[in-house]
Amino acid sequence: MEHPNKAIQHFRRQLAILFVLKYALPLTTVYAFVWGAAVLVLRAAADVESKSLLWGLAGVVVCLAVAVALARRRMPTETAMRALMDGQNGCGGLLMAEAEQELGGWRQRMPSLTPPTVRWDGRRGGALLALAAGFVLVCFLAPKGLADLSADAPLDVGQEITRLMTQIALLKAEAVLDPKRAGALAEKLAELREHASGKEPARTLEALDHLRHLTQEAARQAAEQSTQSHQRLGAAQALAQALEQNSDLLDPQLAKEMLAELAGLMDDGSLDPELMQALRQQKLNGKQMNKLAQAILGNKNGLMRRVAKLHKAGLIDDELLARCRKAGECDCEGLRDFLCKNKCYSLDDLKSKGKFGGKGGITRGPGHAPMTWGKPGSEDDFQFKEDVLPPSALDSLKSTPLQEMRGGNVVHKKSSDPAASGALDGAAAGSGSANTQTILPMHRASVERYFERQTPNKK
Amino acid sequence: MSNEVVAPALLQPEELAPAVESTTKLREQLDRQLLGRSELHNLVLVAVLSRGHLLLEGVPGVGKTALVKALAQLLHLDFKRVQFTPDLMPGDILGAHILQETSEGRREMQFRPGPVFTNLLLADEINRASPKTQSALLEAMQERAVTLLGTTRPLPEPFFVLASQNPIELEGTYPLPEAQLDRFLFKLIVSTVEADVLDRIISTRRHGAPPAPTWSMSADELRRVFTIVDRVYLPRPVSRYISRLVAATHAGCAEAPPPVRNYVAHGASPRAAIAIAESARAFALLAGRPTVGFDDIKAVAAPVLNHRLILNYKARLDRVDAFAVVRELLAALEETGLNLPSDMKVREVQHG
Structure with missing residues (x-):
């Protein structure tokens, strides 16, 4: 037989453990989830070391302490436990009476006591706690990179930077950009590639846009320059071909002036000095003339290749490319036909004659055909539509005072002023729809600044 | 005092x-x-x-x-x-006063006790x-x-x-x-x-007549x-259980089980609690014990309470009698006051 008090203590211990478990499981589970979340946040946001976060284990101890306190509060009284033992062991009230009375001879007759067992299903709570513990473990063991929210998300601008690098290299190769400038731009691009951040994509993208704009602007200027050169070379080619192939049709003065014009057009250092010298002296033989034509053609082709490269690299658009290509076209056959038809004695004569005519139509030709006028129009049978002002508008117009600007000052004319006679006689300021406004003192300075006048007071 | x-x-x-x-x-x-x-x-x-x-x-x-x-x-x-x-x-039960003449010749009202x-x-x-x-x-x-x-x-x-x-x-x-x-x-x-x-x-037995007793008290x-x-002792937990039991016969009581709430119009009076306590003492004595246990209460609860519970018409319609209500009440009310959470259950002790 177990002593009653021992049996009760045994039961009390059993019950206390169950109560502590009952309260500790949910508390610890909740704490574990909170702790895990805190670990994750601190590791990610504040870059806190995992080891220092192990201090959170102290919270488990706190949870246990709270569970113990709750269990103590929830524990049934000893009287109730004694009553349960009494009922369960069939003591018939003797065990209960023992707490209040001396049993005396009944002590020996008390039946043997067996502490009852209490069942509590903690599987669900246990499973949740295991889940929470797993969560904490994962939060601690998660790779730092995965957890690091402060790290910049990479911004994928590699493709754009590579394209810009290629463009800059092309501009450098084509001498559009000087090497120093090209190097600086490339350096900037490399820097951008290194510091490209998903945190501030606008900054990176703006910088890229700026660099793109710089390169495209340089390319556009180069293309425009090439267009002008191409146009010049086209003109030079036309002159050269005319001199080479139509020398018999040319007046000597015109040929002389054309050679001088050609020399002026080709005076860019691209020609062989000997050939250039001969051109300046207007002593070109046939061979040299042919050589000049080849040189012009070569230069034109070189320019077009350059512009085509810029276009292929995406630095200029199709329109500019077409414009450039068109600028260098020379209508040599047309010039020859023109020279055959029109006898020109000087270059100015040729130019003035060339201004007229054209090929006709509205889309072809230079469009400088002389304007012709037919019969001039007349105002007869035309009448403007009259619009009668409403009386109120008329009254307000009449009540509007006349103003005139005199010496920088706004002067209100008196109604008695003879010069103020007319429809606006006696008009008062501000009450009508006339374009007169009273200038408020606060606006005076603005108005004066607008008209750049000085008031007498400021003088 | x-x-x-x-x-x-x-x-x-x-x-x-x-x-x-x-x-x-x-x-x-x-x-x-x-x-x-x-x-x-x-x-x-x-x-x-x-x-x-x-x-x-x-x-x-x-x-x-x-x-x-x-x-x-x-x-x-x-x-x-x-x-x-x-x-x-x-008067047939209690008795009555009748006019009687005394030995001295006086007439006075004398009480003739009834069978009570x-x-x-x-x-x-x-x-x-x-x-x-x-x-x-x-x-x-x-x-x-x-x-x-x-x-x-x-x-x-x-x-x-x-x-x-x-x-x-x-x-x-x-x-x-x-x-x-x-x-x-x-x-x-x-x-x-x-x-x-x-x-x-x-x-x-002839004509159903019982045999003469061999012992009398x-x-x-x-x-x-x-x-x-x-002098049979009523421990405090047991008296507390009686109180809760009688209180729970009222539909408005927090501990009243659903049958009480559904079928009882009027619960038991305090006299019922006294009756349970007194009869449980006698029950314990007959069982040879000096103290009253929970089982004694459960044994006398039904005869004490069954005529004291006034059931409503719903009980009559559902053919529920007072004994059934008391049985449900006893089953529902936890006697020790241990008040364990609902997810904790005490397993019955198995006696050899």
Whole structure:
């Protein structure tokens, strides 16, 4: 037989453990989830070391302490436990009476006591706690990179930077950009590639846009320059071909002036000095003339290749490319036909004659055909539509005072002023729809600044 | 000055033994005289030892009157029987003043005591008397005294009313009012006995007459047993359980189980709690114990409460009786007050 008090203590211990478990499981589970979340946040946001976060284990101890306190509060009284033992062991009230009375001879007759067992299903709570513990473990063991929210998300601008690098290299190769400038731009691009951040994509993208704009602007200027050169070379080619192939049709003065014009057009250092010298002296033989034509053609082709490269690299658009290509076209056959038809004695004569005519139509030709006028129009049978002002508008117009600007000052004319006679006689300021406004003192300075006048007071 | 009763020292085995021996003999004699009703006899003895009144309900011929007669014979108590009829008047029970001429020749009103002035009154078919006559018993049952013409006369000690009523012949009957029902400690249902018992009665007894008792209890001995019953100890958890049990018979109580909430119109009175406590003491004594346990309460709860619970019409429609409600109440109410959470269960101790 177990002593009653021992049996009760045994039961009390059993019950206390169950109560502590009952309260500790949910508390610890909740704490574990909170702790895990805190670990994750601190590791990610504040870059806190995992080891220092192990201090959170102290919270488990706190949870246990709270569970113990709750269990103590929830524990049934000893009287109730004694009553349960009494009922369960069939003591018939003797065990209960023992707490209040001396049993005396009944002590020996008390039946043997067996502490009852209490069942509590903690599987669900246990499973949740295991889940929470797993969560904490994962939060601690998660790779730092995965957890690091402060790290910049990479911004994928590699493709754009590579394209810009290629463009800059092309501009450098084509001498559009000087090497120093090209190097600086490339350096900037490399820097951008290194510091490209998903945190501030606008900054990176703006910088890229700026660099793109710089390169495209340089390319556009180069293309425009090439267009002008191409146009010049086209003109030079036309002159050269005319001199080479139509020398018999040319007046000597015109040929002389054309050679001088050609020399002026080709005076860019691209020609062989000997050939250039001969051109300046207007002593070109046939061979040299042919050589000049080849040189012009070569230069034109070189320019077009350059512009085509810029276009292929995406630095200029199709329109500019077409414009450039068109600028260098020379209508040599047309010039020859023109020279055959029109006898020109000087270059100015040729130019003035060339201004007229054209090929006709509205889309072809230079469009400088002389304007012709037919019969001039007349105002007869035309009448403007009259619009009668409403009386109120008329009254307000009449009540509007006349103003005139005199010496920088706004002067209100008196109604008695003879010069103020007319429809606006006696008009008062501000009450009508006339374009007169009273200038408020606060606006005076603005108005004066607008008209750049000085008031007498400021003088 | 405090009115609290100081609990006497716990009855020691040697003090308890004579009373247990006497009551055991009494029960044996009762079982010997009336066959096959030992459980009923136990409860009847509990009522007697608790000095409570008893209402026996059963069809005619099941031995209600025989039980009361046998009890009176075994206890050596004065026994009177009143057959209640609709024309029975209160004076027929309590007694009346009659004009008498004395030896000196003077005429004076003298009190002629009625049959209530006895130790054991058998009120046969009590529900046949009018409410006026039934209520004549109220004072006698509660105060154990009779007041007539301003004079209160105490009834002999002990005084028990053992009433019987027939549950099937309801025509011309007057159901007992709740106030009177409440004065009965127990209401016991006397049912028919089994065939084997009937066979024994027929074969061993001529005209059903019980054998003469071989032992009887004297009035003094009965008083001593009463004293012992009073000393049976009621532990605090048990008294607390009684209080909760009676409180839970009211539908408004927080601990009331669903059957009580659904079917009980009026719960038990404080007198019921007292009755349970007193009868549980007697029950424990009959079991040979000096203390009352939870099982004693459960044993006497149904006979104490069944006639005190006033059920509503819904119970009648659902054919739910008071016994079923008490059974549910006992099953639902946790007796120890351990108040464990719902997800914790105490596993019953298995006794070898």
